Amino acid sequence: MTFDQIAWLPLCIGVTIAGLALSFLAFRRRGAAAGLRTTAWALLPLAAYLTGALSSLWTVGATLVGFVTGLVFNPLVWSGVALTGLSVVLFVVSGVLRGRSAAKGAGPAKAKEAPRAPEGAAAPKGTATGKPAVEPPKKRTNDDDFSDIEEILRRRGIG
Known part of the structure; x- marks a missing residue:
């Protein structure tokens, strides 16, 4: 069914009148706030018809339905x-x-990066124990981070 095959004006007027009747009941039963909100909703179908937005909404809805049915089937x-x-x-x-x-x-790559000296080989210059004169920085672990935090807390008297 296409947009032009439906008599939209009588349909929108009917929906608006039904909504206004419900808004009257909402005024009496639940107060002014509920009645005004229901009135606002009731006026939207007629407003959509009069502004031409209804045809745009129809086009969007028909396109979405066509996409979903094309996807599913x-x-x-x-x-x-x-x-x-x-x-x-x-x-x-x-x-x-x-x-x-x-x-x-x-x-294996780490093992290749740091070759070991043979046991009988002389120690590198500058050290008596065979360790390099300057030690490379150690990698920090989460345990080191937590121990630093614990030390700070101990110095402050917390914990």
Whole structure:
């Protein structure tokens, strides 16, 4: 059914009159605030017809209904949805595999970065124990952060 096949003016007037009757009842039973709110809702159908907004609302509604029914009842669309799901699963799996390969590759790479001196080899210059003169900074862990916080709290007398 198209927009032009419906007699909109009598329909909008009827809905508005029914709404005004309900607003009268709302005034009597629930007070002025409820009555005014119901009156405001009752006037909207006639206002939509008189401003021409009703045809725009009809077009939007018909387009949405056509889109949803085309989505639900079209097997070609469902195959596209299935392919989208497969693509998402493949992205997730590739990310997991990339994370595993990076974790496996990081272990041997660290071992290659810091070669050990043979036991019989002389200590590097500047140290008597074989340790480098300047130690590289240690990586901080969450435990170190919490111990710093605990130390600060102890110094302040808290805890």
